[in-house]
Amino acid sequence: xxxxxxxxxxxxxxxxxxxxxxxxxxxxxxxxxxxxxxxxxxxxxxxxxxxxxxxxxxxxxxxxxxxxxxxxxxxxxxxxxxxxxxxxxxxxxxxxxxxxxxxxxxxxxxxxxxxxxxxxxxxxxxxxxxxxxxxxxxxxxxxxxxxxxxxxxxxxxxxxxxxxxxxxxxxxxxxxxxxxxxxxxxxxxxxxxxxxxxxxxxxxxxxxxxxxxxxxxxxxxxxxxxxxxxxxxxxxxxxxxxxxxxxxxxxxxxxxxxxxxxxxxxxxxxxxxxxxxxxxxxxxxxxxxxxxxxxxxxxxxxxxxxxxxxxxxxxxxxxxxxxxxxxxxxxxxxxxxxxxxxxxxxxxxxxxxxxxxxxxxxxxxxxxxxxxxxxxxxxxxxxxxxxxxxxxxxxxxxxxxxxxxxxxxxxxxxxxxxxxxxxxxxxxxxxxxxxxxxxxxxxxxxxxxxxxxxxxxxxxxxxxxxxxxxxxxxxxxxxxxx
Amino acid sequence: xxxxxxxxxxxxxxxxxxxxxxxxxxxxxxxxxxxxxxxxxxxxxxxxxxxxxxxxxxxxxxxxxxxxxxxxxxxxxxxxxxxxxxxxxxxxxxxxxxxxxxxxxxxxxxxxxxxxxxxxxxxxxxxxxxxxxxxxxxxxxxxxxxxxxxxxxxxxxxxxxxxxxxxxxxxxxxxxxxxxxxxxxxxxxxxxxxxxxxxxxxxxxxxxxxxxxxxxxxxxxxxxxxxxxxxxxxxxxxxxxxxxxxxxxxxxxxxxxxxxxxxxxxxxxxxxxxxxxxxxxxxxxxxxxxxxxxxxxxxxxxxxxxxxxxxxxxxxxxxxxxxxxxxxxxxxxxxxxxxxxxxxxxxxxxxxxxxxxxxxxxxxxxxxxxxxxxxxxxxxxxxxxxxxxxxxxxxxxxxxxxxxxxxxxxxxxxxxxxxxxxxxxxxxxxxxxxxxxxxxxxxxxxxxxxxxxxxxxxxxxxxxxxxxxxxxxxxxxxxxxx
Numbered sequence: 001x002x003x004x005x006x007x008x009x010x011x012x013x014x015x016x017x018x019x020x021x022x023x024x025x026x027x028x029x030x031x032x033x034x035x036x037x038x039x040x041x042x043x044x045x046x047x048x049x050x051x052x053x054x055x056x057x058x059x060x061x062x063x064x065x066x067x068x069x070x071x072x073x074x075x076x077x078x079x080x081x082x083x084x085x086x087x088x089x090x091x092x093x094x095x096x097x098x099x100x101x102x103x104x105x106x107x108x109x110x111x112x113x114x115x116x117x118x119x120x121x122x123x124x125x126x127x128x129x130x131x132x133x134x135x136x137x138x139x140x141x142x143x144x145x146x147x148x149x150x151x152x153x154x155x156x157x158x159x160x161x162x163x164x165x166x167x168x169x170x171x172x173x174x175x176x177x178x179x180x181x182x183x184x185x186x187x188x189x190x191x192x193x194x195x196x197x198x199x200x201x202x203x204x205x206x207x208x209x210x211x212x213x214x215x216x217x218x219x220x221x222x223x224x225x226x227x228x229x230x231x232x233x234x235x236x237x238x239x240x241x242x243x244x245x246x247x248x249x250x251x252x253x254x255x256x257x258x259x260x261x262x263x264x265x266x267x268x269x270x271x272x273x274x275x276x277x278x279x280x281x282x283x284x285x286x287x288x289x290x291x292x293x294x295x296x297x298x299x300x301x302x303x304x305x306x307x308x309x310x311x312x313x314x315x316x317x318x319x320x321x322x323x324x325x326x327x328x329x330x331x332x333x334x335x336x337x338x339x340x341x342x343x344x345x346x347x348x349x350x351x352x353x354x355x356x357x358x359x360x361x362x363x364x365x366x367x368x369x370x371x372x373x374x375x376x377x378x379x380x381x382x383x384x385x386x387x388x389x390x391x392x393x394x395x396x397x398x399x400x401x402x403x404x405x406x407x408x409x410x411x412x413x414x415x416x417x418x419x420x421x422x423x424x425x426x427x428x429x430x431x432x433x434x435x436x437x438x439x440x441x442x443x444x445x446x447x448x449x450x451x452x453x454x455x456x457x458x459x460x461x462x463x464x465x466x467x468x469x470x471x472x473x474x475x476x477x478x479x480x481x482x
Numbered sequence: 483x484x485x486x487x488x489x490x491x492x493x494x495x496x497x498x499x500x501x502x503x504x505x506x507x508x509x510x511x512x513x514x515x516x517x518x519x520x521x522x523x524x525x526x527x528x529x530x531x532x533x534x535x536x537x538x539x540x541x542x543x544x545x546x547x548x549x550x551x552x553x554x555x556x557x558x559x560x561x562x563x564x565x566x567x568x569x570x571x572x573x574x575x576x577x578x579x580x581x582x583x584x585x586x587x588x589x590x591x592x593x594x595x596x597x598x599x600x601x602x603x604x605x606x607x608x609x610x611x612x613x614x615x616x617x618x619x620x621x622x623x624x625x626x627x628x629x630x631x632x633x634x635x636x637x638x639x640x641x642x643x644x645x646x647x648x649x650x651x652x653x654x655x656x657x658x659x660x661x662x663x664x665x666x667x668x669x670x671x672x673x674x675x676x677x678x679x680x681x682x683x684x685x686x687x688x689x690x691x692x693x694x695x696x697x698x699x700x701x702x703x704x705x706x707x708x709x710x711x712x713x714x715x716x717x718x719x720x721x722x723x724x725x726x727x728x729x730x731x732x733x734x735x736x737x738x739x740x741x742x743x744x745x746x747x748x749x750x751x752x753x754x755x756x757x758x759x760x761x762x763x764x765x766x767x768x769x770x771x772x773x774x775x776x777x778x779x780x781x782x783x784x785x786x787x788x789x790x791x792x793x794x795x796x797x798x799x800x801x802x803x804x805x806x807x808x809x810x811x812x813x814x815x816x817x818x819x820x821x822x823x824x825x826x827x828x829x830x831x832x833x834x835x836x837x838x839x840x841x842x843x844x845x846x847x848x849x850x851x852x853x854x855x856x857x858x859x860x861x862x863x864x865x866x867x868x869x870x871x872x873x874x875x876x877x878x879x880x881x882x883x884x885x886x887x888x889x890x891x892x893x894x895x896x897x898x899x900x901x902x903x904x905x906x907x908x909x910x911x912x913x914x915x916x917x918x919x920x921x922x923x924x925x926x927x928x929x930x931x932x933x934x935x936x937x938x939x940x941x942x943x944x945x946x947x948x949x950x951x952x953x954x955x956x957x958x959x960x961x962x963x964x
Contacts, residue, residue, distance in 0.1 A: 035555035036562050036604045037592055045550040045620075052551060071530050073522035074556075074594070074625055074641050075578070080518050093584040096557070098594065101629040102575040110519055112556070112580065112594070122518045138527075143556055143625070147583040159556050 011342075013280050018224040025274055026153045028342050029283045039151040039158035046343055047154075047270050049291025051161060054269060055141060057193045057289070058163065061185055062139055067165060070138045072119040075110040080118050083243040087117060090210025094146040096158075112145040117211060117236070117262060120166035121244035124258065130249045131170035134258070135178075139165040154271035155228075155482050162266035168258045170248055172237065175259040176214075179235040182263040183216035186231035194269065195286040195394040196220050196276050197402050198230055199424075201449025204476065206433040212262075213237035219448045219477065221402045222275035225422025227448045227479040230272050233263035271482070277367075277394050283344035284366050286394055287387040294318055294383065295340040295348040298328040304353035310376065311351045314361070317380060322387075341366060346390050347383065367393050406477075408456075412466050415478070419443040424479045426454070427464035430472035435465040445478040493824075495762050500706040507756055508635045510824050511765045521633040521640035528825055529636075529752050531773025533643060536751060537623060539675045539771070540645065543667055544621055549647060552620045554601040557592040562600050565725040569599060572692025576628040578640075594627040599693060599718070599744060602648035603726035606740065612731045613652035616740070619660075621647040636753030637710075637964050644748035650740045652730055654719065657741040658696075661717040664745040665698040668713035676751065677768040677876035678702050678758050679884050680712055681906075683931025686958065688915040694744075695719040701930045701959065703884045704757035707904025709930045709961040712754050715745035753964070759849075759876050765826035766848050768876055769869040776800055776865065777822040777830040780810040786835035792858065793833045796843070799862060804869075823848060828872050829865065849875050888959075890938075894948050897960070901925040906961045908936070909946035912954035917947040927960040 198218035212234035694716035
């Protein structure tokens with residue numbers, strides 16, 4: 001048994017057991033390690049590198065919208081958090097709480113932030129006077145803690161990294177419009193950088209953020225057909241400005257409560273990458289967020305002196321434009337190839353004795369595993385083209401899957417069958433929390449969103465909820481979800 | 483009284499009351515706001531922008547050293563922290579402690595990280611097998627919490643941001659050498675980006691990091707003559723690998739405890755910038771870490787239509803290469819100039835009716851307040867030169883101050899007088915913790931470091947400690963410090 005086999009046997013085929021496949025991919029991809037406190041995780045360079053590139057790409061996009069980065073404290077005094085009831089009720093069971101310092105008990109409990117609406121409320125209350133000061137469009141990249149009962153690497157951990165944008169406006173229209181702009185920005189970003197197609201929609205009242213008036217979401221479809229909420233944008237209206245007293249003088253010189261939004265994406269995007277693009281050899285990282293875009297493998301350098309020189313030259317040449325890593329270790333070729341694949345590096349260049357004797361190298365695509373023999377002089381011009389093709393291929397495959405597995409139903413029998421087959425089921429649905437709860441109990445599906453744009457029948461149709469006699473033109477996507 | 487005066491009167495002259503001057507500069511510079519939990523702070527865009535540029539510059543420098551970024555958890559189980567006695571004793575009184583989640587008490591207390599040696603120990607213990615896996619050179623950019631009794635914006639707050647590098651080696655020489663390389667990297671970075679000269683030296687055993695074998699430091703001199711520790715690098719030897727069982731197989735196939743280092747700089751660098759370069763008009767931000775490098779002020783646009791067009795064109799033109807902000811508000815010229823100055827923007831370009839009638843603009847340097855009339859066509863070529871000159875000027879001023887205020891003494895009388903006059907006092911000193919304690923009580927000074935390179939008498943001299951009869955060739959810098 002060679003090293004390739006030894007490595008690959010560690011990953012359970014995804015067709016056989018998707019959950020175990022995910023765990024195996026995560027464990028083998030040098031992505032994470034569990035932290036010493038249960039439910040926490042360590043992001044290793046291969047995963048944190050993805051996050052850094054997400055940060056950099058999103059910061060560029062934010063910058064065009066006038067977003068300014070700030071940093072707010074980790075700890076929230078109990079009295080501050082308790083000012084907005086729906087918000088505290090939503091988060092209370094998950095709040096890690098600091099009660100002591102050294103051996104001394106604190107006078108007031110401090111919550112480790114699960115999100116920072118109330119901290120931004122404190123900031124905004126003390127920052128604004130007149131409508132002329134508005135809008136303020138702030139964002140922060142931080143860690144948050146939510147004490148989840150069951151955890152899963154990247155998808156649900158007790159601490160995670162995210163960005164949270166928080167804005168304050170004098171004009172509710174402007175705030176509402178920004179809420180939508182940001183969810184569109186996320187969808188565009190996921191397409192352009194992560195090669196992940198998403199559906200933009202509005203959460204049902206039952207599924208919206210605790211404290212929001214409206215929650216917009218982008219929903220992605222994983223390889224097993226389940227949904228993953230990949231980003232959200234909330235219109236908070238005056239829900240925080242009233243209890244937190246965030247007021248401004250409007251153009252008529254009267255005091256008015258401000259209008260707010262908040263929006264965020266998290267490190268669960270790394271989980272989304274794994275489950276959108278991964279295969280039975282491990283993660284496939286989309287080129288524009290790959291910490292290493294190209295692995296150069298020096299093979300049998302002891303048999304042909306030119307191998308080492310060509311490998312080094314190529315690494316240097318490509319390194320000017322791309323993120324390149326050279327493997328000049330004494331490991332065997334199978335191990336080197338497998339190691340590159342399992343870490344999801346989009347391209348590898350194999351430099352062996354036969355290759356260099358023909359003044360060529362072999363390029364291998366991680367997505368198709370296609371091997372391309374290519375003259376050394378043409379490597380530089382081909383690499384950019386190949387990375388772009390890999391990105392497009394990953395996106396197209398994911399998009400086809402999303403379209404293929406989205407079905408329209410008009411009766412509960414078909415609805416249940418669709419969910420059973422792990423489809424995104426689009427159904428007319430006019431009901432609320434009670435009906436959603438029963439559907440979840442019966443099928444495992446939740447209301448993912450009311451899609452922003454959708455081809456749908458122009459006529460009203462009977463609500464999918466069996467106990468409802470209503471007709472509706474509101475179509476809701478249901479699916480099982482992470 | 484015009485708006486300029488109205489603004490400037492808010493800042494206490496630094497000659498009059500340095501501490502109040504610092505507070506005023508911080509409050510007026512749109513740098514920070516106090517957080518809702520006592521002793522915490524909010525970094526506003528003008529300060530967080532500096533930190534982002536520090537991150538970016540240091541990441542580039544780290545990258546050249548093969549540093550890889552990771553992210554470790556916030557919370558440390560009590561049992562893990564307690565494994566290294568000197569370390570826990572050093573930090574215990576400052577540890578914010580999570581004891582509850584929701585209404586439930588946790589089985590084990592969790593400490594909010596004050597530093598992450600024990601977390602990296604967990605990571606390294608589970609990452610390495612053979613000497614071939616080493617070294618691992620990891621770093622993270624995170625928040626830490628230390629419950630300080632007295633706090634001061636940027637200099638000492640209960641939560642702060644920092645980077646902490648942690649490395650593990652098979653060779654103690656390699657580890658020792660990296661410890662020194664990193665402190666030199668910091669010194670170079672401070673010179674190149676922050677225009678801050680520093681003295682590199684070794685901490686006395688009394689002042690070293692809890693758990694370190696050796697601590698290297700860079701010490702900067704603030705405008706009041708006091709020292710500020712601006713970065714540290716620790717050789718940890720096997721102090722953590724032994725209690726945490728971090729072992730590798732060496733070349734003889736025997737188990738050996740690994741050798742470690744850690745090193746970091748924090749957001750207190752922003753305090754160092756203020757107290758190194760600031761003047762009675764506020765902070766002066768060194769150009770290469772200035773979130774806004776150039777303010778373009780549109781003045782009396784209503785009196786001359788060309789003003790607005792020239793301002794916009796210049797903003798766009800310069801924006802391709804520099805961080806530029808346009809002030810096209812209807813505020814008066816004095817307010818706009820003062821606003822730019824108080825926020826420490828290195829250059830401002832005033833575009834007024836008279837300027838544009840002569841096809842020129844007025845450039846004002848923040849450091850010298852010099853006004854330069856310049857043809858519009860030459861602005862682009864001049865701006866880069868001016869920014870570089872500002873950087874050099876800031877550095878030279880700080881360096882002259884550091885040299886001017888460093889004195890050599892050979893008796894305790896001169897020592898005391900030097901400290902009283904806020905000098906860096908270099909003295910022969912062979913004693914330890916007890917003597918340092920008494921000197922601190924008598925003079926307020928602490929041992930800052932044993933400088934790495936220093937012109938010093940070749941002969942031994944009598945120790946400055948009055949109760950000591952020894953002679954020594956070890957020269958120690960003493961100073962009052964932040």
